[in-house]
Amino acid sequence: MALEDLIKAVDEQLLSVTQSSVPVLQDASHHILAAGGKRLRPRLVLLANAAVNGPTPADAVPLAVGIELIHTATLVHDDINDHGTMRRGRETVNARWGGTVALLTGDFMFTKVYQLMATYPGEINAILADATATLVEGETLQILASKQGTLDRDTYMEIIAKKTASLFVAAVELGATIAHAPAGWVTGLKDYAFNLGLAFQIEDDILDLSGDAETLGKNAGIDVAQGRGLAVAMQGGRPSGNGVTIELANDSLPAVEGFGDSLLEAVTKGREKAREYADLAVQSLDVLPASPARDALRALAYQAVNRDH
Amino acid sequence: MALEDLIKAVDEQLLSVTQSSVPVLQDASHHILAAGGKRLRPRLVLLANAAVNGPTPADAVPLAVGIELIHTATLVHDDINDHGTMRRGRETVNARWGGTVALLTGDFMFTKVYQLMATYPGEINAILADATATLVEGETLQILASKQGTLDRDTYMEIIAKKTASLFVAAVELGATIAHAPAGWVTGLKDYAFNLGLAFQIEDDILDLSGDAETLGKNAGIDVAQGRGLAVAMQGGRPSGNGVTIELANDSLPAVEGFGDSLLEAVTKGREKAREYADLAVQSLDVLPASPARDALRALAYQAVNRDH
Numbered sequence: 003m004a005l006e007d008l009i010k011a012v013d014e015q016l017l018s019v020t021q022s023s024v025p026v027l028q029d030a031s032h033h034i035l036a037a038g039g040k041r042l043r044p045r046l047v048l049l050a051n052a053a054v055n056g057p058t059p060a061d062a063v064p065l066a067v068g069i070e071l072i073h074t075a076t077l078v079h080d081d082i083n084d085h086g087t088m089r090r091g092r093e094t095v096n097a098r099w100g101g102t103v104a105l106l107t108g109d110f111m112f113t114k115v116y117q118l119m120a121t122y123p124g125e126i127n128a129i130l131a132d133a134t135a136t137l138v139e140g141e142t143l144q145i146l147a148s149k150q151g152t153l154d155r156d157t158y159m160e161i162i163a164k165k166t167a168s169l170f171v172a173a174v175e176l177g178a179t180i181a182h183a184p185a186g187w188v189t190g191l192k193d194y195a196f197n198l199g200l201a202f203q204i205e206d207d208i209l210d211l212s213g214d215a216e217t218l219g220k221n222a223g224i225d226v227a228q229g230r231g232l233a234v235a236m237q238g239g240r241p242s243g244n245g246v247t248i249e250l251a252n253d254s255l256p257a258v259e260g261f262g263d264s265l266l267e268a269v270t271k272g273r274e275k276a277r278e279y280a281d282l283a284v285q286s287l288d289v290l291p292a293s294p295a296r297d298a299l300r301a302l303a304y305q306a307v308n309r310d311h
Numbered sequence: 312m313a314l315e316d317l318i319k320a321v322d323e324q325l326l327s328v329t330q331s332s333v334p335v336l337q338d339a340s341h342h343i344l345a346a347g348g349k350r351l352r353p354r355l356v357l358l359a360n361a362a363v364n365g366p367t368p369a370d371a372v373p374l375a376v377g378i379e380l381i382h383t384a385t386l387v388h389d390d391i392n393d394h395g396t397m398r399r400g401r402e403t404v405n406a407r408w409g410g411t412v413a414l415l416t417g418d419f420m421f422t423k424v425y426q427l428m429a430t431y432p433g434e435i436n437a438i439l440a441d442a443t444a445t446l447v448e449g450e451t452l453q454i455l456a457s458k459q460g461t462l463d464r465d466t467y468m469e470i471i472a473k474k475t476a477s478l479f480v481a482a483v484e485l486g487a488t489i490a491h492a493p494a495g496w497v498t499g500l501k502d503y504a505f506n507l508g509l510a511f512q513i514e515d516d517i518l519d520l521s522g523d524a525e526t527l528g529k530n531a532g533i534d535v536a537q538g539r540g541l542a543v544a545m546q547g548g549r550p551s552g553n554g555v556t557i558e559l560a561n562d563s564l565p566a567v568e569g570f571g572d573s574l575l576e577a578v579t580k581g582r583e584k585a586r587e588y589a590d591l592a593v594q595s596l597d598v599l600p601a602s603p604a605r606d607a608l609r610a611l612a613y614q615a616v617n618r619d620h
Contacts, residue, residue: 024448026455079418083411102392105414106451109388112421113447117440121433131426138419139333145411146335 005048005298008059008066012044015067019114030095030107034074037090042202043069045302046173050191052295053287056181065126065176068115072134073169075111076141078104083145084221091219126176133172140164159200166206167199186289193286194299201279202306204272209311211269219311276307314357314607317368317375321353324376328423339404339416343383346399351511352378352482354611359483359500361604362596365490374435374485377424381443382478384420385450387413392454393530400528435485442481449473468509475515476508495598502595503608510588511615513581518620520578528620585616 044066329340353375
């Protein structure tokens with residue numbers, strides 16, 4: 003099956019596993035899941051599986067569904083904390099149904115992952131469970147650092163490793179492990195995914211600063227407003243003063259009080275770093291045999307740092 | 312090992328599995344977990360295991376930990392939605408650390424269950440996963456019914472079956488299944504737990520009305536204030552008027568505007584119903600061989616409807 007056919011199967015299963023006798027849970031889940039998104043994590047599961055010559059690509063589909071559900075559940079919960087109103091070009095669950103339903107919808111998706119994965123081997127479940135625990139820890143670190151104004155570069159790197167790269171790593175590990183790939187290939191894929199995750203998140207944080215909300219499909223400028231993200235990290239903590247005012251303008255960097263010129267510098271440095279990580283990701287794939295899937299993984303790394311949403 | 316020794320092992324493991332490199336997640340988890348509570352669900356796992364002559368009681372301990380963690384995670388999330396300030400005689404996580412940390416602490420506990428259970432057989436994981444999904448559905452139904460003012464008796468029964476009885480049923484099923492109990496015994500235990508769950512929740516809702524916060528160790532009167540719970544159900548919907556005013560007095564029923572005399576009637580009827588379910592629970596155990604564990608399960612059913620907290 004071609005990748006896009008498998009992704010279609012993932013999309014269908016995302017909706018079928020989140021069916022519920024309680025209409026609002028199904029409606030809210032489908033609202034965010036059907037909005038699409040890049041499906042980057044499912045692609046990583048499926049491409050890793052293909053890159054190690056997984057004999058039955060369909061076996062990787064439920065794993066891709068599980069990964070995407072975890073990711074989406076955390077987005078739904080994030081949007082409660084951030085008071086985000088737009089996500090994947092739609093209203094957030096929080097904005098449309100309120101915080102209580104958003105909280106329960108996130109919980110519902112977590113339980114659906116657990117249900118979906120129940121019959122998989124312990125080894126597979128441990129990969130996803132560990133990454134999910136790490137992800138929650140990363141998000142908590144982010145909130146603490148932004149509250150306490152302690153977001154320096156090291157903390158920023160720890161946060162993005164935990165909240166983003168961990169799930170990327172789990173994605174390729176799941177895809178490769180279900181195919182019983184040799185250890186060396188799995189390690190190469192994990193190195194790739196870790197570096198890709200860092201590159202992707204740095205670029206995401208740059209887009210939060212410089213992108214416009216319509217193209218992004220979600221609120222922009224939230225990171226700086228909350229004293230977190232790349233610019234704040236590059237600055238070595240929160241900008242002076244308690245309040246941060248942002249004015250967003252299309253096609254330009256936002257004016258952020260307390261940053262001044264250093265914002266542009268932060269973005270420039272960040273973009274450099276992101277490209278370095280993308281290069282490392284690409285190199286990590288050298289241990290794998292040449293294949294269209296390996297090419298596609300490489301292409302993903304370049305796309306991650308060359309995008310507008 | 313005696314039951315109380317096993318419960319002690321459960322208590323210890325609850326703390327060890329919620330260790331984290333992120334201090335606030337560990338602190339908030341331990342704050343609520345170390346506060347104790349009745350540990351009713353772990354007791355059900357362990358006693359069901361003993362009642363079917365489970366040869367290795369220690370095998371049931373992690374399952375008891377998993378059940379209690381699920382229960383506690385939902386309490387932490389509930390307290391965000393309810394704005395509860397007191398739980399198990401302590402400040403709620405929400406009151407002490409705020410909604411964002413409370414949300415992430417609940418998520419953290421969910422992921423810790425998933426991690427803890429990863430190496431168990433699919434059959435075991437399916438039991439806990441299904442019950443957890445049902446629990447979240449039950450809580451959502453409760454919120455919708457109270458928002459929409461549609462809480463009649465049937466809806467109330469559906470809600471308490473889903474949000475409370477489902478986890479009780481999973482508890483005994485886990486304890487018996489890990490011991491490879493015969494199907495007839497498992498069915499008897501599940502019937503017991505389902506009826507016990509209904510009896511327990513009705514009594515809980517009565518205590519919310521008639522108990523005092525200090526003895527309960529949590530806020531009282533929240534159910535009626537939120538247009539839910541037994542009294543509202545017995546009334547066939549929310550009381551007339553938008554706002555509900557409650558004045559709580561120790562050792563007496565609260566004065567609830569819009570209820571009048573019917574509140575006392577609701578409590579009387581509710582207590583009758585709870586005793587009927589407790590009797591059904593006790594009878595369901597007849598299929599099991601006589602044992603101290605069976606006696607203890609019977610005693611739990613009577614305690615569930617004769618308690619002040």
